[in-house]
Amino acid sequence: MLTQPKPEDALTAAEPFATNERAAVYRAIHTRRDVRDQFLPDALPDDLVMRLLDAAHAAPSVGFMQPWSFILVRDEATRAQAYQAFSRANAEAENLFSGDRAQTYRGLKLEGIRKAPLSICITCDPDRAGPVVLGRTHNPRMDAYSTVCAVQNLWLAARAEGVGVGWVSIFHDADIKALLGIPERVEIVAWLCLGFVDQLYSEPELAVKGWRERLALADLVHEGRWPQDEA
Amino acid sequence: MLTQPKPEDALTAAEPFATNERAAVYRAIHTRRDVRDQFLPDALPDDLVMRLLDAAHAAPSVGFMQPWSFILVRDEATRAQAYQAFSRANAEAENLFSGDRAQTYRGLKLEGIRKAPLSICITCDPDRAGPVVLGRTHNPRMDAYSTVCAVQNLWLAARAEGVGVGWVSIFHDADIKALLGIPERVEIVAWLCLGFVDQLYSEPELAVKGWRERLALADLVHEGRWPQDEA
Numbered sequence: 001m002l003t004q005p006k007p008e009d010a011l012t013a014a015e016p017f018a019t020n021e022r023a024a025v026y027r028a029i030h031t032r033r034d035v036r037d038q039f040l041p042d043a044l045p046d047d048l049v050m051r052l053l054d055a056a057h058a059a060p061s062v063g064f065m066q067p068w069s070f071i072l073v074r075d076e077a078t079r080a081q082a083y084q085a086f087s088r089a090n091a092e093a094e095n096l097f098s099g100d101r102a103q104t105y106r107g108l109k110l111e112g113i114r115k116a117p118l119s120i121c122i123t124c125d126p127d128r129a130g131p132v133v134l135g136r137t138h139n140p141r142m143d144a145y146s147t148v149c150a151v152q153n154l155w156l157a158a159r160a161e162g163v164g165v166g167w168v169s170i171f172h173d174a175d176i177k178a179l180l181g182i183p184e185r186v187e188i189v190a191w192l193c194l195g196f197v198d199q200l201y202s203e204p205e206l207a208v209k210g211w212r213e214r215l216a217l218a219d220l221v222h223e224g225r226w227p228q229d230e231a
Numbered sequence: 232m233l234t235q236p237k238p239e240d241a242l243t244a245a246e247p248f249a250t251n252e253r254a255a256v257y258r259a260i261h262t263r264r265d266v267r268d269q270f271l272p273d274a275l276p277d278d279l280v281m282r283l284l285d286a287a288h289a290a291p292s293v294g295f296m297q298p299w300s301f302i303l304v305r306d307e308a309t310r311a312q313a314y315q316a317f318s319r320a321n322a323e324a325e326n327l328f329s330g331d332r333a334q335t336y337r338g339l340k341l342e343g344i345r346k347a348p349l350s351i352c353i354t355c356d357p358d359r360a361g362p363v364v365l366g367r368t369h370n371p372r373m374d375a376y377s378t379v380c381a382v383q384n385l386w387l388a389a390r391a392e393g394v395g396v397g398w399v400s401i402f403h404d405a406d407i408k409a410l411l412g413i414p415e416r417v418e419i420v421a422w423l424c425l426g427f428v429d430q431l432y433s434e435p436e437l438a439v440k441g442w443r444e445r446l447a448l449a450d451l452v453h454e455g456r457w458p459q460d461e462a
Binding site: 010034042066161181217 | 233238241242243244245246247248251252253254255256257258259260261262264265269277281282284285286287288289290291293294295296297299300301302303304305306309320323324326327328336339354356360363365366367368369370372373376377379380382383384386387388390392393394395398400401402403404410411412413417418421429430431432433435436437438439440442445446448451452453454455456458459461462
């Protein structure tokens, strides 16, 4: 007679990692950078790309809906069209800054779409698990948030693999949807540029280049409730 | 004479991790679970909590705006009130499922808010870096997405520390904002329950308990464009 496996049979021991393993996780977290320009042209091996996608697929998702899809864009002509979509939007964005800020903004080149050998468009399908999703009933954005967790998993795995990742967010959705044939109902969460890197900034590039400084963590941590003086 | 440091001085060598370090990163990614019930009551040491928050603070953020704040909720009475807010919303959610699904849903206990010794409410302040944010000009959700990256960093660091994390998303924002004094303009991105764990499910709990299966990654990866047959 077949017996149904009990949920508790799937519970396994979960000790803390050894010191050196824990250090490796923190190293990935603290040395990960948003790469805009330092990509090497070498193609990424298929097995490496699959490890990164598998890491993304291991992300938490609301109601285990796994709403993500991954469109791999290697073709140079398609990447050139994406770069044009970015460039148009970037020119619009530039006009929103003035004076020194505008000059600094213009100095922040973003060549990743053209230089990196692989782009990955990561999408969120809100209908992946039907209309009512466990955990999304009171926060309709939980599906996109799950997809962002997949992005961050991929990013950290990439750091460990010596692969740089840049997240491009400056484009009109409609341009990229038309380019890749993405249906209207599906949300584009991230356009990532990926390529090997042999150098990374020791601090976020926007800090290095004087755009904005790292905030003090202590100012962002509050005991018990939101601070009274920060309404 | 003082010379301004050049951005390229901040570039440092970025080799791939050693094999065992890489394995540790993947281990954190693949064994991380959304913990609902297995929390141990022991308080988390302050230095450990700060390492987790520091990991969160190392997340990428659009325009380096670092929009996150972390409210630490240890007080039992406050957690009991949060649990009540969750319970009310959960009863509403339960009514959206019927038949077997409703029964399975009722069986998915979520005791983390009460059992875990620490809750962290992670928020996103859209005004942290002024009205115009580099990279948010064409996607207004990028600030919340940055905050989700912080959540995932914290979650993976916690796994390496032997700390379980559960993300609660079933509550009315207004209830939690009133409880913690969070201003209207600030978004609650996540309520996380944290505590030591000595056991974790080998697969996501919702898979173990028959709610939903893991999808095949190959079905979610597409070359070049969205598949024609999935409009």
